[in-house]
Structures are given as C-alpha cells and as structure tokens.
Amino acid sequence: DAGVIQSPRHEVTEMGQEVTLRCKPISGHDYLFWYRQTMMRGLELLIYFNNNVPIDDSGMPEDRFSAKMPNASFSTLKIQPSEPRDSAVYFCASSLVPGLGYTFGSGTRLTVV
Amino acid sequence: EDQVTQSPEALRLQEGESSSLNCSYTVSGLRGLFWYRQDPGKGPEFLFTLYSAGEEKEKERLKATLTKKESFLHITAPKPEDSATYLCAVQATGSGGSNYKLTFGKGTLLTVNP
Numbered sequence: 036d037a038g039v040i041q042s043p044r045h046e047v048t049e050m051g052q053e054v055t056l057r058c059k060p061i062s063g064h065d066y067l068f069w070y071r072q073t074m075m076r077g078l079e080l081l082i083y084f085n086n087n088v089p090i091d092d093s094g095m096p097e098d099r100f101s102a103k104m105p106n107a108s109f110s111t112l113k114i115q116p117s118e119p120r121d122s123a124v125y126f127c128a129s130s131l132v133p134g135l136g137y138t139f140g141s142g143t144r145l146t147v148v
Numbered sequence: 149e150d151q152v153t154q155s156p157e158a159l160r161l162q163e164g165e166s167s168s169l170n171c172s173y174t175v176s177g178l179r180g181l182f183w184y185r186q187d188p189g190k191g192p193e194f195l196f197t198l199y200s201a202g203e204e205k206e207k208e209r210l211k212a213t214l215t216k217k218e219s220f221l222h223i224t225a226p227k228p229e230d231s232a233t234y235l236c237a238v239q240a241t242g243s244g245g246s247n248y249k250l251t252f253g254k255g256t257l258l259t260v261n262p
Contacts, residue, residue, distance in 0.1 A: 066248060078192070078250075078252040080251075083248065126192075130248070133248035134179060134180055134197075134248070138194065139192045140191050141189075142190075
C-alpha cells in the first residue's frame with residue numbers, strides 16, 4: 036500500500052486566498068484524522084471522520100476552516116480566507132482500529148504570506 | 149482536559165549511551181498511550197501502544213513502560229539513526245467509546261552523535 040497520501044507537499048499563498056489540502060487514506064481505513072503541527076502548540080487535532088461522517092470537529096479553529104469527506108478514499112481541508120497565523124504543517128492520518136494507532140501522511144507545509 | 153508533558157525537550161547522547169525519555173499525562177480515563185517517532189519533514193511513525201499500568205513493549209533498542217501517571221521510553225545503546233523527535237500521545241475513554249482523538253505532547257528531540 037502507498038500509505039496515506041497528501042497533496043500538495045508545500046503550499047505558499049497570500050493572505051486572503053483560499054487554500055485546499057487533500058488527503059487519500061489507506062484503503063479500508065474507516066477513520067480519517069486531520070492534525071495541525073506548529074512549534075508553539077505541537078500536534079493538534081482539527082477534525083476526524085468515521086465512515087465519511089464528521090465525528091469531532093471541536094478542534095477546528097474557526098469558521099474559516101472546513102473539512103469534507105465525500106467518499107472513503109478522499110478528504111479535503113479548506114481554509115477560506117487564509118491568514119498568516121494558519122501557517123503550519125497539516126497532517127492527515129487514517130486508521131482501521133484507532134485504539135491501535137494511526138498512520139500519518141507526510142504532511143502539507145502551508146505558508147501564508 | 150487531557151494533558152501530556154514530555155521531558156526533556158531535547159537530549160543529546162553519544163552513540164552507545166543509554167537514557168530515558170519521560171511522558172507525564174493527565175487523562176480522565178486512559179484508553180491507550182502511544183509513542184511515535186518523527187523524522188524531519190515527515191509524518192509521525194507509530195512505535196508502540198500501551199494500555200495498562202505495568203505493561204512494557206520493546207522494539208530493537210527501544211522499550212516503553214507505563215505507570216498510572218507516566219510513561220518512559222528507554223533507549224539502550226543508541227545509534228545515530230535513532231536521532232529523531234519522539235512524541236507521546238494519550239487516547240482517553242470517551243462517552244460511548246467514540247472518542248478516538250490523540251492528545252500529543254510536544255516531543256523530545258533526540259540527537260545521537262557518532
């Protein structure tokens with residue numbers, strides 16, 4: 036299996052622009068997680084899905100952030116409008132049995148200037 | 149609120165010099181404690197899950213242990229390729245067993261010099 040695939044690997048955008056991050060989970064994994072990593076705050080959960088349904092979105096910072104999972108093999112995290120404080124590495128992870136751990140993707144490094 | 153504190157923030161060892169990393173946690177009910185390794189520019193890589201106090205797990209030069217308040221990651225005779233950031237995370241029991249969120253510590257940056 037190719038693992039969890041995220042795109043793009045790097046994104047540089049101007050403040051106010053819309054940004055869309057993409058994730059393809061491991062086939063058969065029913066759980067999908069979006070995390071954000073910064074030096075100050077470490078890894079923080081933004082939202083997670085089970086069987087394409089959002090279960091916990093309490094970590095989504097504000098209405099500028101939205102996430103969707105239209106099918107079992109694809110999820111997006113959208114930021115509109117983007118701000119410099121959104122600069123971070125965004126990770127997607129998937130799991131078959133979350134109690135046994137997740138598999139993370141390589142992340143998308145977002146820079147908002 | 150679940151909390152995870154890792155110490156030290158950074159650790160520099162000579163090759164072959166054994167040491168331990170600490171992870172202290174506060175959680176209402178522990179479903180599992182997880183250790184991950186993260187290399188620069190990559191996502192965290194799963195190492196271990198521990199579920200109950202007294203449990204131990206080993207993988208090559210790494211051994212993880214768990215008590216009711218903390219976990220240790222022991223590194224025996226480390227090699228330069230063990231250099232990475234080691235992350236600890238907890239998963240709490242949730243209402244209806246539906247809480248699968250991982251709460252992470254900020255990690256320990258381990259550097260092993262040859």
